[in-house]
Amino acid sequence: QLQLQESGPGLVKPSETLSLTCVVSGGSISSNTYYWTWIRLPPGKGLEWIGNVYYSGNTYYNPSLKSRVTISVDTSNNQFSLKLNSVTAADSAAYYCASHRGGSSQIDFWGQGTLVTVSS
């Protein structure tokens, strides 16, 4: 079964770019089975779908974040990444990477999550 692990800075300054990476093990990121997904949980709020990427590089983003988000896949290192630019305190959250099985609503494997705080 898949295992996912997020990594990246836990503290980002306002107006800068948040960058996270998710390493996938137990399967190939080049598989046509999954959409590789980022989801976040702001403190005291609910889950928010950020977007996903297919192995081909096709991406789909939350309209509310689309102008600031880039999700990309790195097949050579079996990982995918999230970049969110021009961050504010409202972007402080636990960020999760996950695998979403295509053709269904199964978001079945999740990373443990990484807490990112936006503060100067």
Added chain:
Amino acid sequence: QSALTQPASVSGSPGQSITISCTGTSSDVGAYNYVSWFQQHPGKAPKLIIYDVTDRPSGVSNRFSGSKSGNTASLTISGLQAEDEADYYCCSYTTSITWVFGGGTKLTVL
């Protein structure tokens, strides 16, 4: 896109059944049978408990069941147990080729 609407909290006693609703629109919940439910304990990653409205992943208790009518999906937990106390989120595909979560429901087992 607007978050799906869930009750902020529900509660029940051990052994009882509870139902959590998830209301969307004809552009998300009502459009497809692509609704999933997640259980999240504090400090843990969400866990998939229902997908495609009614299906349960392997290993998930049959005390969890899902349904949908029109623009509203529902999660029912029967035979409540103490370990069911958690936050629950619904999620739906949308006609914009995106996914949207509900605001979350805190379940308290009395």
